[in-house]
Amino acid sequence: MILLLFSVFYNPFDSTKEISWLQFEKEMLSKSAVDKIVVINKETAEIYIKADKIGSGEFEEITNDKGPHYSMAIGAVESFEAKLEKAQENVEMAQKVEVLYEDRFEIGTLLSWILPFALILLFYLFIMRRMRGSAGGLNNPMMNFGKTKAKPTRIDEKTKVTFKDVAGLKEAKVEIMELVDFLKRPEEYTRLGARIPKGVLLTGPPGTGKTLLAKAVAGESGVPFYSMSGSEFVEMFVGVGASRVRDLFKQAKEKAPSIVFIDEIDAVGRSRDKAKSFQSNDERENTLNQLLSELDGFEANSGVIVLAATNRLDVLDKALLRAGRFDRHIYMELPTRIEREEIFNVHLKRIKTDDSVKVDLLASLTPGFSGADIANICNEAALLAARNKKEVVTNEDFTQARDRVVGGLERSSKIISPNEKLIVAHHEAGHAVTSWYLNHVDSLVKVSIIPRGKSLGAAWYLPKERNIITKSQFEDQMCSMLGGRAAEEIMFSEISSGALDDLEKVTKQAYNMVAFYGLDKVIGPLSYYDSSGQYQGMMGKPYSEEMGMQIDKEVHALVMKQYKRAKDILKEHSEELQKLGQLLLDKEVAEIEDLEEILGERKVKNLLKMND
Known part of the structure; x- marks a missing residue:
């Protein structure tokens, strides 16, 4: 290719020298040295020197007798003819230079059209050859987007995590260990007609050990273990997600029995309800359809067990959750x-x-x-x-x-003015005194006015583990949270913005009591809680405007009642409030011993022990 281009654009055997019009007129035309002129393709003029002039004088360097000897760009033909006519106006007709016109095929012009297309074709053939030459494209990065990114865990290189490293989760481990035992000794189960479970869905709050349990399965099972995140199925290319699902299960079937673990399956398994149609994603839905087909479709998915983990069970498609796809749903709660x-x-x-x-x-x-x-x-x-x-x-x-x-991080370097410190100290003292005299509030451990995170102070409690919360417990908690705001009003006849977090929690809790838990006498045993999530993407609410106004009215009455109750408690124990506020100003931290010295022994301690 290089030699061809070199010969086209620079030919060393071509003796034609390019000259200008001025040089042509003064050195050749005026001396009657020009034999003829041939105009090629109306662009270039080839000049032939007379035979008797070649090899002597100014044309001594010319060695080619035939010519052309010189070439010249002429621009427009009409302009060239006019200049030539003017230069020979005093020359007799018989001595005028003959001008010939010729259309000639130039290989350089042809190459300027063909070469770009030829380069594109060569590049395409090169890429296709590389694809064919790399085991059908399996190892070629350009063709990998349709292949799964999951790699099997080697059986001879087990993961370091085992069931011994998974503390708690007794019920979940029993079910998972039974699954591993089935893979190791299937004959003990199949002799009674049992079949291997197709899928196990691990669900629960974040951080409860779903992925850790899956790692333990990989370490204990002794079979090929494929791990992949739900988000890895979806790419910008259409059809890639479905292709990766097919490839993943194809590899798993080839090495059956095997385990496939899909972490955060909600990334690809979201519900296809009409209410969420405006959030639809065709590529994600195609991937979900392929996943549903592989889990329990027309072809039997023998020998492949699917583990999946998510903390968003409410958004998963119902077709994904049915028995036959995920036979077992294991809910992993917060540890006791x-x-x-x-x-x-x-x-x-x-x-x-x-x-x-x-x-x-x-x-x-x-x-x-x-x-x-x-x-x-x-x-x-x-x-x-x-x-x-x-x-x-x-x-x-x-x-x-x-x-x-x-x-959050303790910020002892944060500068607080004495007036702000006074307000914060009595605010936290208000929380402490109010909670101390309420029966259903958790035991107080420590009160601090050292800035930590976004807060300027905090009261630390020892919460009890409850499965249900009664109405009186809700009310006592609200009263305790409003104690800081009430203390500011009692001590300074002024309120501040420091109670924002408390007010937010109280308002949400009041709405939960009235609209969700049915704990209000006027509203009655009604609940507008949306466990299915179908109203989440809708602008409206599941109740009328009149009911919404009634809920707002009851919430307001409930909060104001507990705020008045907190003020009454603090007015009754105003002396203890002042002492505790002064102690916090002096020491910044009040431990349980300091609290008992000022407030006395908490009378509800025996009640708390009985409840425990």
Whole structure:
């Protein structure tokens, strides 16, 4: 290709020299040295020198007798003819230079049209050859978008996570371990006519160990384990998601028995309801349809078990959840106190601690924490101890780590004016005094006015684990949350914006009591809670405007009643409120001993023990 282009645009054997019109007129035409002129394609003039002039004088360098000897760009033919006529106006007709016109085929012009198309064709053939030459395109990056990204876990290289590393989750582990046992010894189950479950759906709040349990299955099963996230199915190319689903199950069937784990399946398995049609995605729906077909379609999916995990069970398509596709639904709840002890024991194995660390106490101080939260607390405690150059992690480090995870980083450098500090101290004291004299509020542990995260102060409680909450418990909690705002009004006859978080929580809780739990006498036992999520994407509400006005009225009355109740409690115990506020101004932190010294022994302690 290079030699061809070189010969077209620069020919070393071509002796024709290009000249200008001025040079042609002065050196050749005026000296009657021109034999003839041939105009090629109305663009270039080839000049032939007379035979008797070649090899002598100014034309001594010419070695080619035949010619052409010179060439010249003429521009327009009419202009060239006019200039030539003017230059020869005093020359006799017989001596005038003969001008010939010739249309000549130029290979360079042809190449300028053919070459771009030829290069495109060569590039296309090169790419197609590479595709054919790389095992049908399986290893070619340009053809990989239709192939699954899931890679099987090698049986001889088991993952480090086993069922021993999964603390708590006793019921979930029993079902999952039965699944693994079925894969290892299928004859014990099939002799009675049982068939292998097709799918297991793990669902629950974030951080409860769904993915960890799947990793344990990979470590214990001893069969090929394919892991993939739901978002990896969907790409910008149409049809890629469905192609990846087909390829994933094709590979899994070839190595059956095998396990396929799809993490965050809600990314591809969202509901196709009409109410959510404006949010529809054709590519995602095609992928979901292919997934439904592979899970339980016309062809039997023998030997392949599908594990899936999600914390958005409410948005999944009903066709995906039916038996035959996911035979078992395992709900993984937040761990209980005993399960939290087990989780702490697992994470404390790699941490150097002293005798002050009590696992049962740590489990009691972390109600509502998931396994991921507990792992984070253990890591934060180790980081705090290392930052303070300690040899071991103490109970104080775990307490500070818990406060940091719950409330945020302590900001001791934040500058607060004395007036603001006075308001914050009495605000937190109001929470403490109000909750101290209410029967159904959790035990108070500590009160602090040190800024932490976005808050300027906090009251720390020891929550009890409840499965149901009564109306009186709801009301006491609301009264306790309104105690800070009530204390500001009583002490300073002025209210501030510091109660924003409390007011937000109280308002939401009041609406839940009236509109969801049916705890209001006027509204009655009605619930407008949307467990299916069908009203989530709609602009309207499931009740009329009149009912909405009634709900607002009852919510307002409920909040104002508890606010008045909080003010009455604080007025009755105004002396304790002032003492506790002054103590917080002096020490910034009031522990349980300080609270008992000012407020006395809490009278509801015996009641709390009886409830426990």
